[in-house]
Amino acid sequence: MKNKKVVHMTTVHHPLDPRIFYKECLSLKNAGYNVTLIAPASSNLTGEEEIEIKTIKYRSNRLHRLIGGSIEMYKMAKGIKASVYHFHDPELIPIAWMLKKKGNIVIYDIHEDYQTGIVQRDYLILPIRKVLAKVYKIVEKIFTKKMELCLAEKYYKDMYPRGICILNYPLINKTLLRQERKGENIGKELLYTGNMTTDRGAIIHTELLNVDPEVYVYCYGKCSGSLAAEMNRQAGDNKDRLYINGVNRYLPKKEIDKAYVSKGWLAGLALFPPTEHYMKKELTKFFEYMTAGIPILCSDFPKWKKFVNKYQCGLTVDPNNSKEINEALDYLKAHPEEVIAMGERGRKAVADNLNWEREEEKLVSWYAKLLRGKNEGE
Known part of the structure; x- marks a missing residue:
């Protein structure tokens, strides 16, 4: 294989998704x-992005x-004639299967425990969700036999033993790592970053305002207008201490x-209600809070x-x-x-081990090995 063309594909994620764009x-x-x-x-x-981004139509439905998104994606991706097609959404499995040829490599980047996630979706009744989860597992197994599997979480290895772990650790942000935090500057503000949903603790985080009359809750991440309204209702008379940044927009x-x-953040929040989907995950926000020297306050x-x-x-606490x-x-x-000390211990762990630089070495080495294998087999 002589060319080193690589195509990353997503119909779900934002083009500047941290794992897809900034890391991989x-x-x-x-x-x-x-x-x-x-x-x-x-x-x-x-x-002015540093790599070429081709866009397909945004479809909210x-x-x-x-x-429509899959068809448009297939046509565009096929025209590039790449050595490696690396896709990030389960809905792209059929077209990725169609793109797989003897002379190329197709990688399925598994960001989530999709089977468990389907069961937790609340827009369908539970029996239908369970059936869909089983159907998904069968379809995935059949269509991905000849694909490589890239795993974003350690525990996915239990479900995909042949997969390669390229963990979603943070990029080393030297500005954050060097940011000095002093005890006298620690305030009563609590921070949450990432997409906001009820199963990511949005209501529990809002309820903190009613639990403690002194704290402020700041949320940074995409939040639907309906959820933001529900959070404000939940906060009631305390909604002046709730700040939601990212209503109906990508941040x-x-x-x-x-x-x-x-x-001067008091803590970074991850008070999620108990769900099988999240209980085993090492959240990316953990590492980001740690990089910034902010202690974690999360579910136990x-x-x-x-x-x-x-x-x-x-x-860690019982979220209920x-x-x-x-x-x-x-x-x-x-x-x-102690807030400072917790933050500094977190920073050291990220600087020493829990960072993207280590995962980057694994990713690049893996790509090289896959391409060598194809070259030798031609």
């Missing part, structure tokens, strides 16, 4: 690959995206990065508790126990020096 695509470009990203059109693009990574240094799921205890970088949450907040407010 830019890492491959810097390693000498000719990288093209095909993604839904967005007004956030400037035309799930069915239209599944059919660029650079905007979120600025948020990390905008205040066994995996999360083990992680936080290992790095001594925060506190307001008394326990209140005690944790009181402890943080009364011990600003």
